[in-house]
Amino acid sequence: MKKIILLMFLTLSAHANLNTDSILALDTKLNLQNQATDAKFTLQNQKIQSLENQLNSANQYQDLRKQVLDSQESSIDWWWPVIGIFLAIFGVILPFVFFFFNKQYRKDAKEKIDTFEKETKNLEKQIEKSEALERDAKELLNKIKEHEKGAKEGNKKVQEAVKNIEKNPEKDVSEEDRSIIKESNNAFAKKMLKARQLQAKGENKNAIKIWESIVNSTDSKEQTASAYFNIGYLYDELDGKDNLQKAIDAYQKAIEIKPDDHEAYYNMGIAYNKLSKHNKAIDFYNKAIDINQHIGKDIERSDWDILSNTIKQLKNQTQKQQYSNILKRLKKGL
Numbered sequence: 533m534k535k536i537i538l539l540m541f542l543t544l545s546a547h548a549n550l551n552t553d554s555i556l557a558l559d560t561k562l563n564l565q566n567q568a569t570d571a572k573f574t575l576q577n578q579k580i581q582s583l584e585n586q587l588n589s590a591n592q593y594q595d596l597r598k599q600v601l602d603s604q605e606s607s608i609d610w611w612w613p614v615i616g617i618f619l620a621i622f623g624v625i626l627p628f629v630f631f632f633f634n635k636q637y638r639k640d641a642k643e644k645i646d647t648f649e650k651e652t653k654n655l656e657k658q659i660e661k662s663e664a665l666e667r668d669a670k671e672l673l674n675k676i677k678e679h680e681k682g683a684k685e686g687n688k689k690v691q692e693a694v695k696n697i698e699k700n701p702e703k704d705v706s707e708e709d710r711s712i713i714k715e716s717n718n719a720f721a722k723k724m725l726k727a728r729q730l731q732a733k734g735e736n737k738n739a740i741k742i743w744e745s746i747v748n749s750t751d752s753k754e755q756t757a758s759a760y761f762n763i764g765y766l767y768d769e770l771d772g773k774d775n776l777q778k779a780i781d782a783y784q785k786a787i788e789i790k791p792d793d794h795e796a797y798y799n800m801g802i803a804y805n806k807l808s809k810h811n812k813a814i815d816f817y818n819k820a821i822d823i824n825q826h827i828g829k830d831i832e833r834s835d836w837d838i839l840s841n842t843i844k845q846l847k848n849q850t851q852k853q854q855y856s857n858i859l860k861r862l863k864k865g866l
Contacts, residue, residue, distance in 0.1 A: 705725065724758075754790070763778075798817065
C-alpha cells in the first residue's frame, strides 16, 4: 500500500514538475508574445504618429493654400475695378485717339500725295525741257556737223585754189579760184591772190612786198616756202643780174625749207642758165629731174625754148652734151 501511495506520489510529483516546466515555457512564450505585441503596438503608434504629422502638414498646406487663394482673390477683387476703369477709359479715349491720329494721318498723307504730285509734275516738266534741249542739241550738232562738212569742203577748195596759184605763178588765176579765195577766211590765200593780181598788172615789186610780208607774218613752213618760191619767180621776171641773183637766193631759201621742191630746183637752173653759169644750171636741172622725172609735163613752152637756144649757142661741147641729155630726160618723162 505504502508502495502504491509512494508510486502515486512520485507520479503526481512528476506530473507536477512537468506542469511547472510547461507553465514556465508558456510563461516565457507569453512574455515573448507580449514583447512582440508591444513592439507591434510601438510600430503602429509610430506609424499613427507619422500619419498625424503628415495630416498636420497637409492641414498646414491647406491653410497656407487657402491663405494664398484668399490673398489672390483679394488681389483679383482689387484689380477688377482697376481693369474696369481702364477698359472704360480705353473704350472712350481709343476711338478719340484713333479718330485724331487717323485725321492727322489722312492730312499728312494728303500733303505727301500733293507734294508727290507736285514734284511729279515738276519732274515731267523738267523731262520735257530735257527732251526739248536734247532735240535742240541734236539739231545743233547736226548743223555743226553740216557746217564742219561744209567748212572742210570749203577749206579743201581753198587749199586747191591756193595750190593752183602758188605753184603756177606763170598762169593767170582762174575766176573760180579767185571767187573761192575771196569768200574764204584764209588770210594767206587772200594775200597771195592780191600779190598775183599785182603781178598780173606788172607790179612785180609790189607783189614781192606782199610775199615778203607773208614770210614775216606766218609760222607755216609751207607758206614760207611758197612765198620764197614766188619771190624768186618775180625777181626772175625782172631780169638783170642782181634780180636773177635775188631770185636764186629766194629759191635757195625755199629749198632749205622744202628740200624736195623740184620746181624750185628747176627754176634755179633757169636763173643760172640766164647768168651763163651753165655748170650750176646743169646741176640744178638734173636735181629737179631726179626728184620728179615727169617734171617735163609742167614746163612751159618758153622753158623748152630756153634749153634749145642754150644748146645751140653753147660752144663747150661737154656742156652742150649735158644740156642735150637734160632735154632728153625731160622729154622721156612726158
